[in-house]
Structures are given as C-alpha cells and as structure tokens.
Amino acid sequence: MLINNFLLLGAVLFCIGVYGVIARKNAVMVLMSIELILNSVNINLLAFSMLHGNVDGNTFALYIIAVAAAEVGVGLAMVLLIYRNRKSISLDELSEMKG
C-alpha cells in the first residue's frame, strides 16, 4: 500500500529524530532533530489527509511548518545567547535546571 510507505517513512524519521534529541550533545543538532520529528508528523498528516481525501491534514501541515519555523528561530536565538555566555553549546555542560 502506498499509504503504508508514507507512514513507515514518517516512523523512521521520527525515530531518527528521537535518537538525535537523546543522543546528541550539540544543541544545534538537537534542534535539527526536533525539526525531523516535526516533519515526520507532517508526513503522517499528509498521508492521512490523502487517505481520507480532505485537505484538513494539509492545512495542519502548513500550520506546523509555520510554527516550526518560529520555534527554530527562538531555539537558535537561545543557542546563540547560550554560546555568547558560555562559549560552548554542548548540552552536557548545561545543567542550570538541576533540581
């Protein structure tokens, strides 16, 4: 089935993204991984939108793309500020939130 291929692609991308978020030390890489996750969701939405034959999913995907762009903007700005303060964006050294 065509739809299965889409869903599989989405799942694979999602897993890669999750792996990246958990395993990577570099903040930029983590942000990129988050993008992967979001886009895997987009693929799922589009696949189901196609399956059901209406455009709601497409609309959602567009919204997600817009929101993701904003989110990356904020994320990168934070990374930049962190780098400015600490001269490093390694996430291992960031434990300010330690309880």
Added chain:
Amino acid sequence: MLAHEHEAAGWFLEHAWLIPVIPAVAFAIIIGFGKKLPMKGSEVGIASMLASLVLAVGTTWQWVQRVDAVHGSEGEGALARGVFGFARGLVPRAAEGGEPYVEPVIRSWTWWQSGGIEFGLGQHIDGLAVMLLLLVTFISTLVQVFSLEYVRGDRRYTHFFASLTLFSAGMLAMVLAENTVQLILGWEIMGLCSFMLIGHWWEEQANSRAALKAFFTVRVGDMGLLVGVAILFGAFGTFSIQETSRIAMDPATSQTVLLWASVALFIACIGKSGQFPLHTWLPDAMAGPTPVSSLLHSSTMVVAGVFLVARLYPVFYNGFDIAQNGNSANLIAIIGGITIIIAAGLAFVQNDIKKVLAYSTVSQLGYMMMGLGVGAWTPAVFHIFTHAFFKCCLFLCAGSISHTASHHSFDMKKDMGGLLRRMPITAGAWMVSTLALCGVPFFSGFFSKDEIIDNADHNGYKVFFIVGLIGAFMTTAYMTRATYLTFFGTPRGAAAGEHHDEHGHADVHADAHDAHADVHADAHAGHDVHGAHDDHASHGKPAFGIAGESPILLVFPLIVLGFLAVVSGYINAAPFHIEKFLEWVEPRASEFAPKIDHAVFTWAKAAPSIILVVLGFVISLALCKAVFGEADSKLKGLTQRNRVLGAGHRFLVNKYYLDDLYEKVIVHAVAYPIAQAAYWVNQHVLDGIVNAFGKGGRRTGEWVYKYVDQGAIDGLAVNGSGKAARGTGGALRPLQSGKVNQYGALLFGAAAIGALVLVIVNI
C-alpha cells in the same frame, strides 16, 4: 443611458483607476529600493506623479469630449453655445434643468466578501472626480518638484518622498471611489500619511505633538464617517455612491435617515476639513515641512471633507433640506459660516507666516462648506479648484522665503520684511496669489468666491451672504498685513542679513535673537551671509542672476502656480459668460443629483464685496503702516495700553481658548469624573466587599484553625503528606539532572509508554 454605454467611453476614462495605482506602486518601490537609487527615490515619486498627471489629463480630455457629445446629441443650443462658450450666456440658464445627465464611467471589482456583503474597489468618474484627479496630480507633481530642492539632504529624504507619494495615492483613491468603503480607505491612508508627514522632523517634541494632535483630532471626526457610512448601508443596503445618491434623491426615502447620516458624515468633514470646532489641528500641522503644508492645505487632506459633502451631495441636500428657500440655516452653512469668521479673526494675530496661511485655508474651507450648505454646489467645487492653485502657491512662497531669505524661520515680525526687491519672483507669485485669495476682480478667487456669496443671497440665505462679505473683508485685511510684514518695510532679523545699510537693526535684535545677531555680524564682516553658513552654501546661490532669489527648482513651481492663480478662474468666469466648468463638472438635475439653481451675475451684486475688499485693503494698510512702520505712532503698542483691545488681542492669540477648552476642560471633564468615579467605586464598593469578605473569612478562618486545622489536617494530612513528599522528592531528585538530553529521553519514553497503552487499549 445604459450600462453598456461606458464601453465606448474611451481608454483613459476606462482606465482612470490606474491614476491612484501608479503612485501606490511607486510608494512601494521607494520604500523598498529608494535608498539605493541615484536620487534616493525622489525620481520614482516624481515620475509616478507625472505618469498620473498624464493619465489625468487624458481622462479630463475624454470626459470633456463625452460631455460635449451628450450635449451635441441634444441638438438645439449646441450652436448657440459656440466654440469657446462665449456665447453661452445667450442661452437662458433656466433651460439647464432640461439638459441630459452625463452618465459617469463606473467600474467595480470585488475586493473582498464577508457574510454575503461584497466590498468593491472601482472608479466613479464624473465631472467632480475628473476635476479633482487633474488638480491633485498637478499640484502633487509641482510640490514634489519643489521638495527636491527644499528637503535636499534631509536625513529621511527617501521616506519623505515615499509618504508624499502615498499621500497623493490616498487622495486619488478617495477621489475616484466607486463606493463609500473605498472612500474610507483613501480617507484613512491620507490620515496616516498626514501623521507621518507632519511629524517628519519628529526629533523635536513639538513636531511629534503636532502630528499626534492632527491625527487624534481628525480621528474624532472619523468616527462620524464610520457611523455615517454604516447608517447609509444599513438603510439603503448598498455602498455604491451612485446607488446611494439615487436612493437619497428618491422622494420616498425617509428624511430622518438622511438627516442622521448627513450629520454623522458631516462630523467627519468637520474633522478632516478643519471646520470649527475641530480646526485646531490645522495650524499646528504647520510643524511639517512646507511642501507638506502646501500639499495638505491646497488640494488633498483638507479638501477631502469638502469633497465628501460634494460627492454625497444628494444625502446632505435632502438630509438638511438645503433646497428650501427661506429655511435659512442648516448645519453645513452654520459651521461653514462660523469657520470663515473665526479663522479669519485668528489670522490677524499670527506672527508665523505659515500660520496666517493655515488660518486662511481654514477660512476658505469655511467658504466651500458654506457654499455647499447654501446650495451653491458648483461655486463651492469651483472654489476648491481655484483655491488649490493660489493657496499652494502661497505656501510654496513661504517655503521659498524661509529657505532662501530668512534661514528657516517663518516669523514675519522677526525675520522678514523688505523682501520685495530681493526676491522679485517669489514676491510676484505671492502678490498674484494674494490678489486671487482676496477675491480681487479678474483674479481666479473672485470668480469662485463671489459666486458663493452671490448664490447664498440668491438661495435665500441672507445671513450667510453677510457672513461671506465680512469674510471677504477680513481676508483682504489679514493678507494685507501678512504681505506688508513680509515684503515691505525694513528687513528684520535673518532677512536683514544681506542689507548692509541697515546698521540700526543689529542692536535691536541682538538681545532678542542671538542667532540672528551673529548673522548680522557675518554679513557686516564677510559681505556674504550665505558663505558664512555652510549648510546653506550649496543652495543659497542666486538664480537667474537676481541676487537673493531662490533656486530654479523652487521658483519654477511658483511661476506655474502664480500663472494659474490668475487664469484658472477664467474656466468659469460668470462676468464673461464663460461657464465651461459648470458644464463639465456639474451633474445635471436627474435622479442622481439635485438640481442646482444659479444666481445670475451682475456687477451691481458683486459691488459690495469689491468695495469691502478695497476697504479691507486700505484700512489694513493704514493700520500696518502705523503699527509696523518706521514712524512713531499712537497705534504702536495699543494692545498693551488699551485694556479692551488687549483683552481682544489676548483672546485671539490664545485661539479663543479652544485648545485650552479641549485639553483642560473637556479632557479633564471626561477623564477626571471617570477616574474619580472609578476611585470611589474602588474605595467604597469594591473595598467594602473585599473587607466584608475579609472579615467573614477571618472569622471562619479562626474557627477552622482551631478545630479543623490544628486537629485534623496538621496532624494527619500536612505532616503526613509532607513526609511523603520529602521521601518522594529525595527519591526523584536524581531525575532532575538539568541535562536536556535526559529530559528528552524521559519525554519520549513517557510518550512511547503512552502510545503503547493506547495501542493495547484499542486492541
């Protein structure tokens, strides 16, 4: 005439909507790329205005042909009308009612839809629109040419031209509006641009305050526009101007609806056109650069209100019952009449040359409004036409003087005087325009202003006839004063900089004007005042070999406008039976427009106003010579010595205390009681409730504390749960590592478990 008729209307009439589109696009280009262009974007602005002007000329040409074609098809009378209309006087005016109505060229596109209502954008080209299209594009082009030199080197040069262009686009969009929504669109674009332009030099707080004042004062009126358009739409179910006019002319339409709609719309006009009592923003708007004042006060912004009344005239005409002879007062005429007198009175005490002109504009707008109010549609619209040329010219003259002669000062008493010989072209343009403004026979203002006054009498509005005459007298008097102070007498302050023989003046002004005192010093020592001022060195050079005249870019618009200030009146010169303007612009009596009755011109009827103009000139000149002249006179300092005159002078200088009324009384009266009421409610009602709750709460609390809290909860729940929480917290502490990856892993782990649960439950 049928709807498909417009297909044969000709290319220019069909595509008149391009006229506002071109400057709007130019605005975007200037804002986007202006700074990178060789002339910093000004060339785009001027090119767009020129293109619009060409289109407007084409439109005018085809409109004239269209009118003539309709008249020609009528057959009879066409011969008698003659080639230049000179013989037109032979045709009795009463026959005009029977002339065919020239169908406007109307096109419309859907802009947006909401809830089944369509909002259109389009064009409604008739005589009024064509006249203003031509006027606005022409004046805008000249003003932009003037600005090239005037604001050269300004730090926001590009933005200045961008705003100027958008401003014209707004006015043009409003002028050819097909429906009231588009009218509001253009109206508001102008409001925004006037704010930007008046506050162009916003670094000085006075300027930004003036911009805010203009914006907010106009805003007060704009409420009326929204309400009025809403009333019209609610009652008639259409935004289309033609439909609105047709329904308003329908005898079956309720007069109450029309009355309320016209009152609401007129409030908007009061704000926009600077009518009493909302005229206070207009003189403050002088804070903007002079080209802006010139554009604002001649053909755009302030004319918008008059245009609105003229455009929706059937609504006002039937709403206020203007037609009724003997019903000798209505809101429009009263406001217009009051404005004429009040503004003219204020013009007497201004020292700032631009403020004199500003009040003069207000006063002339009063004439236009009064003209519309007394049923003299055509003379009022004609006055828009003639006024635009001479007022624009006067403002540009003021700009030219301040730019070249008085070092960016506009103070007539301190920095001007005796400029006649030094700036002959500027002076000539000023004189001609002043004569036109005063309504001296054979200058353009005479033909329009006198028609308004004459028709007020003719239509049975005796009071406004007299008001018009008094206004003419006052206009001449204050303009004589301004002219005398600027061009005659002895040069003072900055203007005296080049006059080496005026030694006596250096010490007079040394204490008052330190800045100007050193201008004197420079002049005496260096023999060239412009050389001493680096920032003026580049543009202080004499043009045409006449020492002290402004450069060609400043003078050229003056010459053109001065010429038009003389000749523009001859398009509708009643004494010579030329009535081309009437023929081309006036909508003939029909289902869309009221029938406009015209007074027949006779010199005998024009005599009182001419006599008053002469009288005003003579009296004012005598007073000026006595008060401002060299010779010592009893009249000097009279306002300081005589208590009654002093009080009157103070009253005028303080602008009838209207600003104080608005700011101190009305704003306080509205804002303070509200604040105080709110405070009272706060203190007594809310606090009372809070206190009562507090007291009740405390008693309950005490009881609860004693029995429930101490006993049950403390013992069991709190201490118990506290211990439990501490235990859990200690156990979970390692989880709060502060590491982002770990948090991510937890998140996804939890999500995965959740997903698993969902899958299992579903199966």
